Amino acid sequence: MAFTLNGMMRSSPYWPVVSHRTMRRLLPGFALSSLGDGMAVVAVSWFAIELAPTADRGIWVAVAAAAYTLPGAVGALVLGRLLGHRAPTRLAGWDAALRACALGTIPIAYALGLLGIGLYIALLAVSSVLHSWGQAGVYTLLARVLPEGDHLAGNAVLSTIGSFCTVVGPILAAPLIAWGGAATVVAADAATFAVLAATFLFAIRAKTVPELAQAQDSSTASRSTGFTVIRRNPTLLGLLVLSFGFFFLFGPVYVALPLHVSEELGGSAGLLAAFYTAFGIGAVLGGMLTGYLSRWRLWPTTIGIVIAFGAVMLPIGLEVPKPVALASFAAAGLLWPPYSSLSTALFQRSTLSALLPQVLAASSAVRVLSVPLGTALGGPLVAGFGASDALRSAAVGILVLGLAAAVVAALRGSASRRS
Structure with a gap:
C-alpha cells in the first residue's frame, strides 16, 4: 500500500512542484501566511466592531475590509517605476515584511491603549500597499524556477493552499477571539507573515537561485509598464477584460446572498455559513483537480469555466430546495481555483520573464478593484430588484460574458486562419 501511495504521489502532476528544491523552501511559509490571512477574514471585521462607535459600526467594518485589500491596487498602479525591476524574491519578501510590521503594530x-479606529484603518491600509507586488513576486518566482509545463500545477498548489486556509482559518480564529480577543488573531497573522519574510530573506535568495536574479533594467521600468504590455497583447488584454468582468459580476453575490438567506429563505447565520463552507470545500477540490488540466488548451478552457460558472450559479436565485442551492454554490467553488490558476498560467506563458512582475501586478490590481466595485453595485441592485433577482442577474451576466468571450475567440481564430 505504501509503495502504491508513493507511486501515485510521484505520478501526480504536483510532484515536480512539491519536490522542487526552491518550492519546498517556499511552501511552508506560504501556507502559514495563507492560514494567517484566513484567520484575518474574521479578525479584521471583528476588531473593527470592537473599536468603532456603535452607531457607525457598519460603515467602519466596510472601511476596514476595504483597507485590507484596496491599497494593494493603488500600490500596483503608482509604484511601478520603483518596484518593476526588482527581483521576485525581494517583491515577495518586502510585502511579507511590511505586512508583519504593520499588522504587528496593531496589537502593540x-x-x-493607543489604538483607535482611525489608526487601525491606517495600519491595515499600510499593510496591504505592496500586496499586489508580493503576489506578483511569488508567481514570477514560480514561473522562473519551474518548467513551463509545470506552471499550471504550481499555480494550483498555491491556489489549493489558499482555498484550504480560507476554510480552516475562520474555524481557528473563532476560539482565538473568544480566548484573547481579535488582537490575538491579528498578532498571529503578523507572525505568519514574519515567517514568510524570513523565508525570502534566508531560505530563498537570488544569489542562491540563479533563475531569480533576472530583472528588468530600471531605466525601462515605469508606473504603467504592466498595463502597456497587456494593452499591446490582444490575448492578455482579452484575458484581463474577461477577468475584470467575471470578478465584477460576482461581486453582487456578497451582498445578495446574505439577504437572500435571511429574508427570502428565512434562514439563520448557520445556513449562510453552510453556503460559504460549501463554496470553500468546492474550491479545495477544484484546486486539487486543476493540475490535471495541463494538457487542455488554456484559453478555451478558461472561457468554458466562465460559462459553466454562470450556469451553475443560476439555481441559487431560483426557488430550488436548499440542498440543490448548496450544491450549486459548491460547484461554483469547484470552478473558482481553476479559473485563477489557468488565467495566471496564460499570463506566465504570454509574457517575457523580465516583465512578468509588472504584468502580474497590473492583473492583480484589476482583480482587487473589480470585486469591490461589483459588491458596491450589489447594494442598489438588491434594493431595486430583490436579492434573488440580483443573484440571477449576476449568474446570467457571467454566463453571457463567457458566451461573448467564446464568440470573440472563435471569430479571432477564424480570421487568423483566413489570413
Whole structure:
C-alpha cells in the first residue's frame, strides 16, 4: 500500500512542484501566511466592531475590509517605476515584511491603549500597499524556477493552499477571539507573515537561485509598464477584460446572498455559513483537480469555466430546495481555483520573464478593484430588484460574458486562419 501511495504521489502532476528544491523552501511559509490571512477574514471585521462607535459600526467594518485589500491596487498602479525591476524574491519578501510590521503594530498599540479606529484603518491600509507586488513576486518566482509545463500545477498548489486556509482559518480564529480577543488573531497573522519574510530573506535568495536574479533594467521600468504590455497583447488584454468582468459580476453575490438567506429563505447565520463552507470545500477540490488540466488548451478552457460558472450559479436565485442551492454554490467553488490558476498560467506563458512582475501586478490590481466595485453595485441592485433577482442577474451576466468571450475567440481564430 505504501509503495502504491508513493507511486501515485510521484505520478501526480504536483510532484515536480512539491519536490522542487526552491518550492519546498517556499511552501511552508506560504501556507502559514495563507492560514494567517484566513484567520484575518474574521479578525479584521471583528476588531473593527470592537473599536468603532456603535452607531457607525457598519460603515467602519466596510472601511476596514476595504483597507485590507484596496491599497494593494493603488500600490500596483503608482509604484511601478520603483518596484518593476526588482527581483521576485525581494517583491515577495518586502510585502511579507511590511505586512508583519504593520499588522504587528496593531496589537502593540492596542495593548498600550493607543489604538483607535482611525489608526487601525491606517495600519491595515499600510499593510496591504505592496500586496499586489508580493503576489506578483511569488508567481514570477514560480514561473522562473519551474518548467513551463509545470506552471499550471504550481499555480494550483498555491491556489489549493489558499482555498484550504480560507476554510480552516475562520474555524481557528473563532476560539482565538473568544480566548484573547481579535488582537490575538491579528498578532498571529503578523507572525505568519514574519515567517514568510524570513523565508525570502534566508531560505530563498537570488544569489542562491540563479533563475531569480533576472530583472528588468530600471531605466525601462515605469508606473504603467504592466498595463502597456497587456494593452499591446490582444490575448492578455482579452484575458484581463474577461477577468475584470467575471470578478465584477460576482461581486453582487456578497451582498445578495446574505439577504437572500435571511429574508427570502428565512434562514439563520448557520445556513449562510453552510453556503460559504460549501463554496470553500468546492474550491479545495477544484484546486486539487486543476493540475490535471495541463494538457487542455488554456484559453478555451478558461472561457468554458466562465460559462459553466454562470450556469451553475443560476439555481441559487431560483426557488430550488436548499440542498440543490448548496450544491450549486459548491460547484461554483469547484470552478473558482481553476479559473485563477489557468488565467495566471496564460499570463506566465504570454509574457517575457523580465516583465512578468509588472504584468502580474497590473492583473492583480484589476482583480482587487473589480470585486469591490461589483459588491458596491450589489447594494442598489438588491434594493431595486430583490436579492434573488440580483443573484440571477449576476449568474446570467457571467454566463453571457463567457458566451461573448467564446464568440470573440472563435471569430479571432477564424480570421487568423483566413489570413
